[in-house]
Amino acid sequence: MVVGAGSAGCVVASRLSEDPSISVCLLEAGPSSDRKLAVRVPAGMAITESTRYLNWAFETEPQAGFDGRRAYQPAGKTTGGSSSINGMIYIRGFASDYDGWAALGNTGWSYQEVLPYFRKAEHNEVHDNDLHGRGGPLNVTDPRSPTKASFAFLETAAALGVPRLEDLNIARPDGVGLYQTTTIDGERCTTARAYLSAGRERANLAVLNGAHATRVLTEGKRAIGVEYRQAGTTRRARARREVIVSAGTNKSPQLLLLSGIGQTDVLQRFGIRVAHDLPGVGANYQEHVDIWAPFRSDSTELMGLSLRGLPRVLADFFRYVTRREGNFAGLGGVAGGFLRSDPGVAVPDLQCFFVPAIVDDFARKWHWGHGFSIHAHVCRPKSRGRITLASADPMADPAIDPNFFAAREDLELLVKAWRIIQTMVDAEPIRHYVAKQYYRPSGEDDRSIEAFLRRRAVSGLHMAGTCRMGVDSMAVVDPKLRVHGMSGLRVADASIMPSLVSGNTNAPVIMIAEKASDMIRHDSGR
Numbered sequence: 001m002v003v004g005a006g007s008a009g010c011v012v013a014s015r016l017s018e019d020p021s022i023s024v025c026l027l028e029a030g031p032s033s034d035r036k037l038a039v040r041v042p043a044g045m046a047i048t049e050s051t052r053y054l055n056w057a058f059e060t061e062p063q064a065g066f067d068g069r070r071a072y073q074p075a076g077k078t079t080g081g082s083s084s085i086n087g088m089i090y091i092r093g094f095a096s097d098y099d100g101w102a103a104l105g106n107t108g109w110s111y112q113e114v115l116p117y118f119r120k121a122e123h124n125e126v127h128d129n130d131l132h133g134r135g136g137p138l139n140v141t142d143p144r145s146p147t148k149a150s151f152a153f154l155e156t157a158a159a160l161g162v163p164r165l166e167d168l169n170i171a172r173p174d175g176v177g178l179y180q181t182t183t184i185d186g187e188r189c190t191t192a193r194a195y196l197s198a199g200r201e202r203a204n205l206a207v208l209n210g211a212h213a214t215r216v217l218t219e220g221k222r223a224i225g226v227e228y229r230q231a232g233t234t235r236r237a238r239a240r241r242e243v244i245v246s247a248g249t250n251k252s253p254q255l256l257l258l259s260g261i262g263q264t265d266v267l268q269r270f271g272i273r274v275a276h277d278l279p280g281v282g283a284n285y286q287e288h289v290d291i292w293a294p295f296r297s298d299s300t301e302l303m304g305l306s307l308r309g310l311p312r313v314l315a316d317f318f319r320y321v322t323r324r325e326g327n328f329a330g331l332g333g334v335a336g337g338f339l340r341s342d343p344g345v346a347v348p349d350l351q352c353f354f355v356p357a358i359v360d361d362f363a364r365k366w367h368w369g370h371g372f373s374i375h376a377h378v379c380r381p382k383s384r385g386r387i388t389l390a391s392a393d394p395m396a397d398p399a400i401d402p403n404f405f406a407a408r409e410d411l412e413l414l415v416k417a418w419r420i421i422q423t424m425v426d427a428e429p430i431r432h433y434v435a436k437q438y439y440r441p442s443g444e445d446d447r448s449i450e451a452f453l454r455r456r457a458v459s460g461l462h463m464a465g466t467c468r469m470g471v472d473s474m475a476v477v478d479p480k481l482r483v484h485g486m487s488g489l490r491v492a493d494a495s496i497m498p499s500l501v502s503g504n505t506n507a508p509v510i511m512i513a514e515k516a517s518d519m520i521r522h523d524s525g526r
Contacts, residue, residue: 001226001239002026002246003213003255006081007191007506008493009246011121011513014137014195016520017205024205025237027228029212030054030077033084033192040187041320043303043328048085050363054078055085058250058397060459065383065405071459072362073400075248079209080190082248083506086461088181088188089334089353090140092118092508093501095171096347101498105471106479108515111171117514118507126180127167137194138510139184145325146178146333147301149372149433153335153354154178156430160423168337169507174348176337182506186324191510211235214394216243216259216489218275223489229395241524242488246513249463249495253282253387254398256467256476256491261483270392276485280474281467285385286500287402288351288377288460289410291453293421294358296371296436303327303357304370331357338379338502341416350417351503352376360438362458372433374424376417377460379502382407387466402459414457415449462505467495480519492516 002013005028013026036054038044048054058073076082095111102110119133125141128134143150154176158164163175182189199205210230217225217236225238245252256262260275262282267274300309320328334355338348358371385403390396405411418441425434441452467476467483475484477496483489494509501508 001237001242002244003226004028004081004245004247004251004493005079005192005196005207006076006246006248006493007083007509008513008516010080010191010195011510012244012246012492012517012520013205013207014199015514015517017199017202019521020202020204022204022524023240026205026207027211027213027226027237028079028207028209030079030209032209033078033080033190036078039078039080039084039190041328042088042181042183042186042188042330045085045087046363049074056250056397058400060400060402063402063404065403065411065454066457067454069455071402071404072364073250073459073461073463074362075250079196079207080192083182083190084188084192086506087334087504088183088330089504090169090180090182090507091503092169092511093503094173094347097499097501101469104498106469106498108479109469114511114515117511117518121510121514124180131167131170137198138182138191139189139194140180140182141184142180143178143333144186144329145319145327146335147327147356149297149299149302149356149430150178150333150335150354152429152433153374153424156424156427159427162337162339165337173338176335176339176352179334179336181330183330186320186329212395213247213255214258216245216255216261218259218486221276221485222487239488242490242520244516244520245489245491246493248493249285249466250387250398250400252491252493252495253466254389256281256483257389258392258394261486266388270389272392278476278483278485280476282387283384283474284465284468285387285402285463286381286465286497287385287404288379288462288500289381289383289404289414290375290377290458290460291414291418291456292359292373292375292458293418293425294360294367294371294373294438295425295434296358296367296369296438297433298370298435299433300370302370302372302433303331305366306369309370327356331355339376339420341413341420348502349379349413350376350420351379352417352420367438371435374421376414376421378410378413378417381410381500383410402463404457405454411450411453414453415446418449418453462500464494464497464500464505467491468498469496470498480523481516490516490520
């Protein structure tokens with residue numbers, strides 16, 4: 001039984017059901033994404049990411065580091081999970097991210113050991129070599145119609161001494177380029193589309209939509225099934241072999257806690273019977289802290305709304321309908337990569353993105369006109385937060401505390417990221433596209449920029465670590481993703497990451513799910 005049909009759950013359920021002797025039940029709280037236009041059209045993320053449509057739309061607890069603001073955290077609530085609403089960027093991070101996992105005692109998780117699972121998942125239309133796969137379910141390709149502004153950003157970076165890379169998924173992606181995306185023929189390629197489309201035809205795979213898991217059922221120290229709520233009725237499904245929790249960084253620890261698996265005093269505070277004391281559940285929360293800088297431009301080549309640009313938008317729409325090209329096919333090509341905050345830094349410690357559209361507050365705030373946005377995040381944040389229960393009600397959201405800027409190093413790095421953004425937009429050729437900058441600090445000194453960042457920084461939407469993999473007393477799962485001290489129970493999603501990868505998390509999560517599927521089948525003797 002698999003809980004959560006997101007970026008990981010779709011993979012696990014589909015791969016396990018390839019074996020006709022294994023019956024798989026996949027529970028998903030949201031609806032199917034199969035025929036949702038806002039999912040299939042890449043530009044539809046402006047709707048899904050900014051509203052509650054197919055979106056959990058989490059809000060964090062008030063953050064002291066953000067001057068008491070809550071941070072918004074969209075997350076997919078549909079088959080495909082966040083792969084159905086995210087920016088579709090396919091990036092793996094650095095080989096050292098995974099070697100770091102292995103160095104913590106997580107046998108089998110070094111870069112060379114996880115690379116085959118990246119390749120197994122992937123059908124890369126462009127690259128065919130030892131680093132990339134052909135024939136996998138997940139389609140990965142270059143942007144179909146990158147804008148001139150995206151190339152101008154790359155030329156500006158080159159003028160400032162940043163190397164240009166043709167492939168951002170090499171072992172050490174030290175530089176910038178055009179991001180590849182999880183798209184196919186100009187449409188979004190979610191894990192539901194990539195994996196479940198074939199799996200749904202199998203008699204041994206049942207996908208239950210609108211099924212909100214409320215707790216894992218246990219007998220002693222063994223997981224025996226899942227209780228879930230569907231159409232207002234509470235139901236139970238029994239697992240013959242295992243329960244695999246793939247509900248995501250925010251929901252997986254919540255489900256374990258609701259099931260009585262977690263720190264005893266937390267469970268007792270909410271009147272939950274303790275099934276298994278496991279203090280690490282919900283701890284080790286890690287997240288990329290991010291800053292967006294939107295700019296208005298006079299160029300109607302960039303996405304936006306204006307009377308002057310209406311003919312261009314209509315032409316773009318016609319291009320998409322007829323040829324699946326243009327801005328609607330992938331936001332005009334997102335450029336970016338990895339930068340050093342200082343020339344003396346051994347490994348790039350910042351990731352940047354150039355988006356040929358004005359993005360403000362995850363598209364929840366709109367601006368008239370056309371423009372672009374540059375944003376950057378801290379690759380390896382030092383701050384650690386926690387997920388816990390806000391209520392014993394399983395339908396309530398968890399209490400999410402990323403603890404942003406608890407480590408001052410994160411704030412200092414983001415100040416450097418802001419300065420790099422400013423240096424870029426003051427240089428040609430990208431300067432040619434700048435007509436107005438929407439937000440600025442009150443001054444150019446570090447203190448003014450820090451105050452500005454506390455008011456404007458956001459969540460990077462790469463939450464991880466809350467069911468950490470490891471071999472110590474605070475680890476939640478072992479290197480085979482089995483929950484410590486329990487049998488018949490695993491977790492497979494971004495929550496198992498011991499440390500956050502340097503870049504976007506969707507590709508690594510799919511890799512985790514591919515590897516989890518292999519381990520489960522091996523442990524079952526298949």
